[in-house]
Amino acid sequence: MKYNKKIISLLILFCIILGxxxxxxxxxxxxxxxxxxxxxxxxxxxxxxxxxxxEQSILTNETHSIFTLEDCINNAIKYNPTIRASIYSDExxxxxxxxxxxxYFPTISLGVDLSRSGNKYTKGGPMGFPSSQYTTMxxxxxxxxxxxLFDFGKTKATADxxxxxxEASQEDTKETINTIIYNIKxxxxxxxxxxxxxxVYKDTVADYELQLSQAQGFYRYGTKPKLxxxxxEYNLGKAKLNLVKAENVLNVAKVQLSKIxxxxxxxxYELSDRxxxxxxxxxxxxxxxxxxxxxxxxxxxxxxxDAANMNLRAVRREFTPNxxxxxxxxNGLGNDYxxxxxxxxxxxxxxxxxVLRIKKQVDQASAEYKEAKARYQSVKDDVYFYVKKCYxxxxxxxxxxxxxxxxxxxxxxxxxxxxxxYKAGVGDAIELKDGENTYLNAxxxxxxxxxxxxxxxANLEKEIGLPLKFKNETVLDIENEDL
Numbered sequence: 001m002k003y004n005k006k007i008i009s010l011l012i013l014f015c016i017i018l019g020x021x022x023x024x025x026x027x028x029x030x031x032x033x034x035x036x037x038x039x040x041x042x043x044x045x046x047x048x049x050x051x052x053x054x055e056q057s058i059l060t061n062e063t064h065s066i067f068t069l070e071d072c073i074n075n076a077i078k079y080n081p082t083i084r085a086s087i088y089s090d091e092x093x094x095x096x097x098x099x100x101x102x103x104y105f106p107t108i109s110l111g112v113d114l115s116r117s118g119n120k121y122t123k124g125g126p127m128g129f130p131s132s133q134y135t136t137m138x139x140x141x142x143x144x145x146x147x148x149l150f151d152f153g154k155t156k157a158t159a160d161x162x163x164x165x166x167e168a169s170q171e172d173t174k175e176t177i178n179t180i181i182y183n184i185k186x187x188x189x190x191x192x193x194x195x196x197x198x199x200v201y202k203d204t205v206a207d208y209e210l211q212l213s214q215a216q217g218f219y220r221y222g223t224k225p226k227l228x229x230x231x232x233e234y235n236l237g238k239a240k241l242n243l244v245k246a247e248n249v250l251n252v253a254k255v256q257l258s259k260i261x262x263x264x265x266x267x268x269y270e271l272s273d274r275x276x277x278x279x280x281x282x283x284x285x286x287x288x289x290x291x292x293x294x295x296x297x298x299x300x301x302x303x304x305x306d307a308a309n310m311n312l313r314a315v316r317r318e319f320t321p322n323x324x325x326x327x328x329x330x331n332g333l334g335n336d337y338x339x340x341x342x343x344x345x346x347x348x349x350x351x352x353x354x355v356l357r358i359k360k361q362v363d364q365a366s367a368e369y370k371e372a373k374a375r376y377q378s379v380k381d382d383v384y385f386y387v388k389k390c391y392x393x394x395x396x397x398x399x400x401x402x403x404x405x406x407x408x409x410x411x412x413x414x415x416x417x418x419x420x421x422y423k424a425g426v427g428d429a430i431e432l433k434d435g436e437n438t439y440l441n442a443x444x445x446x447x448x449x450x451x452x453x454x455x456x457x458a459n460l461e462k463e464i465g466l467p468l469k470f471k472n473e474t475v476l477d478i479e480n481e482d483l
Contacts, residue, residue: 079262140332161310168303
């Protein structure tokens, strides 16, 4: 019996060691290096920051900051809760790989059997039988272990499927980062545009204040009618109202950027840049080919298709049996005897085999795999379309900037002429107002064209999946007063 006890102990220890070796693969992952993808680097930073769930921004409105575009992106990587939630989702998917490999880990059971049984006879009873009493008490602790040795690849296929799902989840997080970077850039450029609007309306207010002073002077000397003064006062009031609205748009834009950065209560900052024109250094074909290679959403769709294929493989292997070993040992006490039991064996078995159910599960997995492949192709087609569309939009926006700059130069010259005519007492208030409105709208149109171009560049970067390089060349000459 002692010999059997040692065998059972060694068997249980062997199950634990072997199971640990089998599950070691669940925590080993090959990481594909792709230095081209900006989201890859930012994903690692976000994952590192996400380990501290309670991390909050130390920025308060008592502190003034000057942010570059890169600062805003880094703030979002550090504080945006959507990214952090996606990181935790990845970790949840990662645990499923270990759960799949756990099939090879031994299952250990511990228990205690406590029982009481007996018979009692009473002397002198109605039937005249003699009295007697016998009671049995047993106390038997026991331990048992079962471990799967081989299941013809079912566990491996399930673990491979879980690994692909984990990798797909990582790509989904990278796509989330990719989208948030675009949102940061769009909000950043909208603030620059809103600042330009405020600058324009401040200039307009100053111009109309000067014109009102001139109109009042002309009226006092009798060279201009009262109508010019009233018109100048109306124009000044409207300009001040437009300035208030523009400042409100700027404040809302800053709140929007703060929200995307993950610090919604902090708005006491300025941006270090202004709207500029930079030409992207990439051809349309290269943009499409690069997107096919590095776009996280496309890689995620491919991983999902691979996972569906692994699931189909796992379901097909449900027709195969399982090979396992088992053992148990119990050693307890009774009234007048010891209770000992041992059990050891190797088994090949099916577990609740239902051929029809498995057949239908195979059909379902096959359909899901075909669906995943079709979705991958659909995503690929979408990537091709949107990259091509962004590239065409970029050309249109570039042409719009050139035209808007030409219109701005013409409107500026016209405004100088009508202003000079009014100062000389030749022009009238209506002509001056038309010239002012034309110049105002031309400046806003130019800023809006610059905004559209920069947002389209950011959108193209999002659709490709990486930041773009820019050319070192000047397309048109932009004066500081235009910006």
